[in-house]
Amino acid sequence: MDTLRQNFWKEEYLREKMLRCEWHHKYGSLVKAKQKAKAAARLPLKLPTLASKAPHSPPPVPKAVPSKSPSPVPEASFQSEMYPVPPATRALLYDGISHDSQGRYHYLNTQKLDLPESRYLLPITTNFTYGWQLGPPVKQELVSCKMCRIESFFRKNGAFALLDPRDLAL
Template sequence: MSRQFNMDTARQNFWKEDFLREKTLRCEWHRKYGSMVKAKQKAKAAAHLPLKLPTLHPKAPLSPPRAPKAVPCRAPSPALKAPIQSEMYPVLPATRALLYEGISHDFQGRYHYLNTRKLDIPEMRYLFPITTNFTYGWQLGPPVKEELAFRKVCRTDSFFRKNGAFELLDPRDLAL
């Protein structure tokens, strides 16, 4: 296959202008969006770096404040004892002790602790609804037992066939 040499001056000028136009477009794009691309690349690279946590130094124990002698001592109320910094209520010591009894593989330890903790209603575990899903069912109270006899009779008399799904229809199954 032979090469075509139909490059005259007009064609050379066309290609020269085309390359120059593409070069200026690339430079304009880089000037306009280059900083955003670099910022995204830095953020992506920072996300892959391991998280380095600050070191915590042990705090020196504080000396207890001296109580005034003239004022009689009163027991502090539980609300004023310490501000709660968590969204959950503290776990009872008996429930916490379940963590240290046995191993989860034998349905003890953490497994038994989590199942026991799951039995509490959310109002007993959390101070307030954390997610929007908590609002459904928050403070509903105990479940109301319904009478099952009525529903059972209604279901068997009107909905299901008595002789199976693929059998011929029985006249007793038809609602007239």
């Protein structure tokens, strides 16, 4: 490398350094502000804690007017969405292991048999409203009429054959 080439690289290096200093002087404060905003966005959001308020007692009802209240709701804690689990059902959790169809497996299958309105205070999701308070399922017996039953969806004689009376459901 000769002197001419060395001077060229020296000037290039100094020019680049000056450009960087000018850019930093011009845009440095904006970059720092953006970095602070990103750092603040990464911090977890802290929500204020709400003090639990005691439920307000209802105003006294005059004795002359009989009050018609809906079905009495069993007492449950205000923070829970579910009724408390009966102790006999809760004991199933600690009896055996799920691998042997005991423990948690048996507990969940027992809970599944209860109706939702006996487990939850109110419908939690909109899907709950479809089956809320329908009562026990009703079995419908199939009618054993030979005329109403079709053995198969397809025609027995092929797609383009004339219709056979046995293929029709009348």
